Amino acid sequence: MKKLFVFFIFLTYCFSGEIEISNVFAKQTMDHKNGAVFMDITNNLEADVKIIGASSSAYEAVELHTHKIMDNMMAMVKINDINIPKDSTIKLMPKGLHFMLFGAKKEINNNEGIDLTINFNTGKSVTIKNILLLDTKKKLFF
Numbered sequence: 001m002k003k004l005f006v007f008f009i010f011l012t013y014c015f016s017g018e019i020e021i022s023n024v025f026a027k028q029t030m031d032h033k034n035g036a037v038f039m040d041i042t043n044n045l046e047a048d049v050k051i052i053g054a055s056s057s058a059y060e061a062v063e064l065h066t067h068k069i070m071d072n073m074m075a076m077v078k079i080n081d082i083n084i085p086k087d088s089t090i091k092l093m094p095k096g097l098h099f100m101l102f103g104a105k106k107e108i109n110n111n112e113g114i115d116l117t118i119n120f121n122t123g124k125s126v127t128i129k130n131i132l133l134l135d136t137k138k139k140l141f142f
């Protein structure tokens with residue numbers, strides 16, 4: 001299992017050299033019902049591209065989220081898309097942009113892998129398999 005974990009940590013996902021996805025990790029809430037996925041996404045296209053949605057076979061719903069200061073408090077906010085400018089990398093990370101996972105279809109144990117399919121406005125999608133859910137002893141957005 002440790003060899004598999006190391007393999008997926010260093011694996012870069014891409015399609016046709018256009019979009020590269022790396023540094024993928026996920027965390028789940030302590031009750032194992034919800035979670036979040038984080039990663040770096042590089043757009044090697046000659047035009048901007050947008051993430052317009054995502055799904056996972058392990059969760060009822062996946063939403064695009066960010067954090068914003070509202071009434072002097074940090075709040076998580078659902079967004080419609082994530083723009084990735086041409087020739088740039090964006091970081092989806094705790095307290096920032098991320099994929100929010102809602103309603104686990106079954107209890108998912110720590111270090112158990114899930115899949116995530118990311119849909120782009122280009123009509124293409126990429127599926128990342130075996131994203132390991134990290135230890136939930138710490139807060140989801142550490």
